[in-house]
Amino acid sequence: MKQINQPLMKRFFPVAAVLLASSAIGLQGCSSTNEAPKAAAPKPAAAAPAPAWKQGMGPDMSSSKLAPLAGKMTATPANEIPLNNLKLPPGFKIEVYATGMPGAREMAMGDNGKIYIGTRGIGRVYEVSDNGKTSRVVVDKLVQPSGVAYKNGSLYVMAIDKVLRYDGIAKNPNVAPVDLTAKFNLPPEPHPHWKCISCGPDGRLYVPFGAPCNICEPPTAEYAQIRRYNPDGSGMEVLATGVRNTQGFDWQPVTKQLCFTNHGRDWMGDEKPNDTLNVLSKKGANYGFPYCHEGNMPDDTIKKANPCEGVTAPVALMGPHAAVMGIKFYTGNMFPAEYKNVAFVARKGSWNRNTKIGYDVVTVKADANGKNAKVTPFLTGFMNSGDQSFWGRPTFFMQMPDGSMLLTDEQLGAIYRITYSKK
Secondary structure (H helix, E strand, O other): OOOOOHHHHHHHHHHHHHHHHHHHHHHHHHHOOOOOOOOOOOOOOOOOOOOHHHOOOOHHHOOOOOOOOOOOOOOOOHHHOOHHHOEOOOOEEEEEEEOOOOOOOOEEEOHHHOEEEEOOOOOOEEEEEOOOOEEEEEEOOOOOOOEEEEEOOEEEEEOOOOEEEEEOOOOOOOOOOEEOHHHHOOOOOOOOOOOOOEEOOOOOEEEEEOOOOOOOOOOOOOOOEEEEEOOOOOOOEEEEEOOOOOOOEEEOOOOOOEEEEEOOOOOOOOOOOEEEEEEOOOOOEEOOOOOEEOOOEEOOOOOOOOOOOOEOOOOEEEEEOOOEEEEEEOOOOOOOHHHOOOEEEEEOOOOOOOOOOOOEEEEEEOOOOOOOOEEEEEEEOOEEOOOOEEOOOEEEEEEOOOOOEEEEEOOOOEEEEEEEOOO
16 A cells, blocks of 8 residues: 655645534534525536637737638629639630539549539539539538549549549439448548549549648648548558648649648748648658648747758748649640640638738749749739738639630639630
């Protein structure tokens, strides 16, 4: 038996004696009166937990009024979209290709000119056909099914907690899906790894698994990764770690390297960290989360020795909290030659910043070694910098067979078509 700490007991006995005496007095008082005992005061209600998006907010920011910006989850007619506000380089033109897909995000080209569009908050996957004139809902009531890909006649849909494959959907619109969820071994935590998925040049599916938090040490190693699978869910490989939240990737046409966007953490200040554009330099490369941002910026709360040692630096800094989304290397022949093999990147726009940035499309052009990247505005006008209002939030691209480019607008649920012609 353990010995009782003597100094502790010396302190305990006097206090116990006082408590016993107090109890005796109380009992005597009860025996001499007929008063009923008073009911105990109700316990105060427990405070509601802070929303997930406030995780990582320091005391110095506790009074901040910044919060995520609500999307518009209703259809917007084409005649209510202010395209005249948009600005492009000379010779380029933008028009409405399709509307009626609230929350439109990633696109995938199917057979017979059909296009499939994932969403996040509204939980739907849409199909658009007849050059944008017709649309329908393929599936509803999923948890953030933003990831769509099309391969060998099959549509792949990836939500937070589900992977579905629709075989032969172009010819059989009502085909029942094959549930592949168990084979993909999805992590259980939902925040914030909504999916974008892509079929790579090797015929395999590339899938991100973001961090389960704004900033934290992930509970297990399965988070903050980019993975690769065979189309049936077998053969899983981890290609990259330390990737907080990528929302788009594409392959550089010349080097064939995987390039991807990545969202920096929130609540570290207006000017840091930047969102980034990255290149997968080797299998298993580490991109820093949660200890290091931008390749050389230690986190201010999650610390370890030499936090940026061995971290792969980004190709380009894309702006703090700009919400970089889809990336597409242009390989068509419609645009001028200077756009060949140039990366187009959609910046959905910031919320965790007192002065908004983003709400645009930029191009990123690097030298042959992937160095000295230059970020240039391409499509602007979704936001009014004067009063900080915005009406659109560009998200993902798809290059059409004729060389034009489609762009989704999550805010208005529209798809725009960008073309070029010499004047």
